[in-house]
Amino acid sequence: MTALSSPYAHNNQSVRKVMLQVQLAALPALLAHIYLFGYGIVIQWMLAVTTAIVVEYVMLTLRGRPVLPFMTDMSALITVTGLVFCIPPEAPWWIVVSGSAFALIFGKHLYGGLGYNPFNPAMLGYAFLLISFPVPMTQWTMPGEVVGYTLDFMHSAQVIFMGHFDGNSLDMITGATPLNELRTGLSQGVMVPDTLRAHDSQLPWGLNSWAWINIAFILGGLYMILNGTISWQYPLGFLGALSAMALLFHAIDPAVYPPLSFVLLSGGTMLAAFFIITDPVTASTTPRGKLIYAAGIGVLVYVIRSWGAFPDGIAFAILLMNIAVPLIDQYTQPRVFGHSR
Amino acid sequence: MGLLQRLATLLPLANHWLHRFHGGVSPQYNKSLSASQPLRTTLMPSQLVLPLQQPVGLPAEPIVQVGERVKKNQLLAQAGKDPRKALIVPIHAPTSGTIEAIMPMTLPHPSGLEDLCIVLKPDGLDEAIDNALQVDGSAPQTPQALKDILLQAGIIGMGGAGFPTYAKIPSEAGKIHTLLVNGAECEPFITCDDLLMQTHADEIVRGALITAHALGAKRILCGIETNKPAAINAMRHAAKQLQHDNLKVEIKEVATVYPMGAQKQLTFELTGVEMPSKAHAVDLGMLMMNVATYAAIYRAVTLGEPLTSRIVTVSGLGLEKPFNMPVMIGTPFVELAEAAKPKVALDYPLVMGGPMMGFQVQNNQVPVLKTTNCILANPPEPAEMQMPCIRCGACMDACPVNLLPQQMYWHAQAHEFDKVEKLNVFDCIECGCCSYVCPSHIPLVQYYRHAKSEIKTIKAEQQATELAKQRHEFKLARIEREKEEREARLKAKKEAVKQEVAAASSAATDAAKPAKSAAAAAAAARAAAARKAKSAATQAESPAIPPARLKAIEAAKAASARAAKQTAEKSPEKTQQAGAEDTTLDAKAAARKAAQLAAQKRAQAKVSGNIEISDNKESANTPDSKPDPKAAAKAAAMKAAAQRREKTQQAGSSQTAEASTSPKTEAIDLTGSSEATPASEKEAARKAAMAAAREAAKARAAAKKQPVSEALSAAEPGASSSEVAPDPAEAARLKREKAMQAAKARAAQKRQAADNSNAASDASSQESSS
């Protein structure tokens, strides 16, 4: 099969290659995660990929679509990778399995597969888990710097599949994320600076493990911007809006609102900025639309973090902005060459 | 600039900062494949195929015969019509040789179109007519003078579109202030302009100066992509050498990005003027032409050479030795590709043009056109499977027109063509950037081409419907009007018929009484008939027979009455085809023409005795009148009315009535077929009767009154005998016989009145029995 009409040339890009670029860019964060939190994420990732393969195969067969080309488009891989980073590393195995399955089935296939889903599948799966299993979803494995050690592969597997290791309960190694702690602290009358001071890190530059994961995401994201895999408008709009909100409210009341650095380097901020909101299928496509879409998410993330019921707002912020995409696209069409506005 | 360029090689993103227009891509250029080779000498092909039809405009008409020997530069075909309107350019012989054929051949066209071509077999002598255009070599002073030469030279835009150059140039001096020279050549693989600029920079510069001088342009800007340093140097050098005080060619380097060579993009790049969507550059005082066109202009103006050859790049990954070569227009693709030593057999389609905007030819034998800049032999590669659009926006980032390719695709796929149009699909220049970058390998441009043609079809249909509606309303009004007219006419006709009958009977009675005056009247009528017949060129023979007059009257009457009846029956149920209406408008003319033809044919047929066949052919040849009996009837009726005034035209006019009413009931002759029978019968009978009567009258002059009543009584039954349907040919024969008999009888004036009446009754009885 060759092209029927011109152009007969192609830049050799393909959906698979784009997806693999994204996967490659996620590598630094994955390595950082392993180093800081142990091998839990590897087991989670393998579980998720296995689930994805099974779900993809079954769903494509059920839908009567060609299995091989669509399974090898690697879009499912990106979806579950995004999801895995949102799940506590030692969360029980059924969390990641049900989350991945939900993300792929309800987030993608039921809408008609790749390219037709209005909602970001990874965030749909994440939101599903947050709502269905709030407790295990907030029990984060503490990083090595806090507990003093990280679990090795076998111990991680024990925890994930059996809920304990060597007779020790899970509670020994899990706790709340800084974002969560901030929230709980505020509800108990502890001011933000105090909470933050209580958790000074021994890692370089005083940055905690979560911050380093975020930095790893930035590295991968910059790589993707430079090689053209993602548009710069997404991170710029998102981080810009989030920073503006953080600066504004921190200036108003530093006791209640955390500083910019904390906002940017906690939770899934950078994951969202470079890997989640850049999912082209569910994002706005026009240049200005991308900025507006990303900025909208930034504002919503801040709003949910500060005043919402959940510690991190990325899932709901992204899903909300997904709804607005068609509207944004319609009103941000670029001026065509030779046309006045 | 240098720093940015170096950055751009590292960072694809930075490429966008090098040029002004949005988007664009940087494909694998592969230009060195052919550009590294020197220009090869022209190949003498085994045959040259010269299409009469150019990419734009109507076909030219050949002025040479098959078998004729022609010299190089000899005019082979030229405009039959006003070339200015039809955009026709003449065609000249690229070399000397013999015209082998003028026949349809496959053209280099995406659809594999076939069209009439002149096939020239070169004799290898390459004998040329020098200064074929007979120019004096001086620069034209006015746009019109330049245009005239360009038209004669057959120069069309050589960059790709192929619009006739003379038609592109405005006639008013001073309208163009900036002349643009397109040396960007942004398509991968193609290097023919590069080589032309390297080797013939002075011709290009001179061509531009000549054009600017004739048009009164103040400024000449030439844009060349940075990836052609040798061409830039050569052009700079030539421009410097040839510049004079008030006019020089400014050479500007432009970024190497596809599609820099697109007219609007390069204009924007060179002048900063963003051409409005629907506007033409000429309206903005700018005119852009390709470097090759300027060189051709120079050669036409100074050397009187028509455009018969051009430099063509023969390149591609499937060729061992790609090259550039000045090629005669009409050289078959395959001969050039073979000359470049294909790596594998050329069993795959060659591409005319570059890989971004070119198209695969349906047949590798197709000839080089004036617009053929490249012949590309890229062996087919397995294409990636088309995936769903992932809305990545890569297409949008690449679009030089800043369209939304992804959304246009979305709607085109859903057949929502109105939305596609709203997204400005007609601004799409089909550059292919979007398809080039699409990671889902969606053939986006194909969708836009399809959408464009669909939208055009829909528009045309809408227009046709609107027109049909208007016509229908108009037609209803006209039918109403015609009905009134027809009624009036019918009434008049009835009167006329009554008068005729009265006249006929009175003539008979007259004849019975004063024989002398009757004979005189008949003679006068005959004389008049003969006179009129002479004036009617189409009726060389028939009017010579005096009774034709009456016969025709009758025929016309019958025909018009019949036609009127038919019309009355048919018009209510008439369909509303647009086509039928066209016919209506033309039907009168067609009927008249048909009548003339019919009359001619009939005249011939009378000689050959082959009436039926010829008339069959005749009515088969006038399908125009077929769908509209009403028009025919109208024509017939009008003719019938006219007959009353111009009696000798009857034969022809009644034929009209027949020819145009008849198609429904198969071809018939005036004198034959079931429908025509009554008329022809009557005619024949009447003719006989009249002849008889006349003879009788004459005879009576000698033999007293006695036989007259017999003659009349013999004639009467014949005149009214209309029941039998004779074979048309037979009827014609009879008619002829009768006429002869009548003539004989006339010659034998002295014979007995009884004999005469016998002849008459014989004729009529013979007729009724046949």
Ligand code: SF4
């Ligand atoms: S082909 Fe049309 S839509 Fe595609 S990039 Fe070119 S101009 Fe834009």
Ligand code: SF4
């Ligand atoms: S480049 Fe292809 S996949 Fe990407 S938005 Fe355009 S059409 Fe869709």
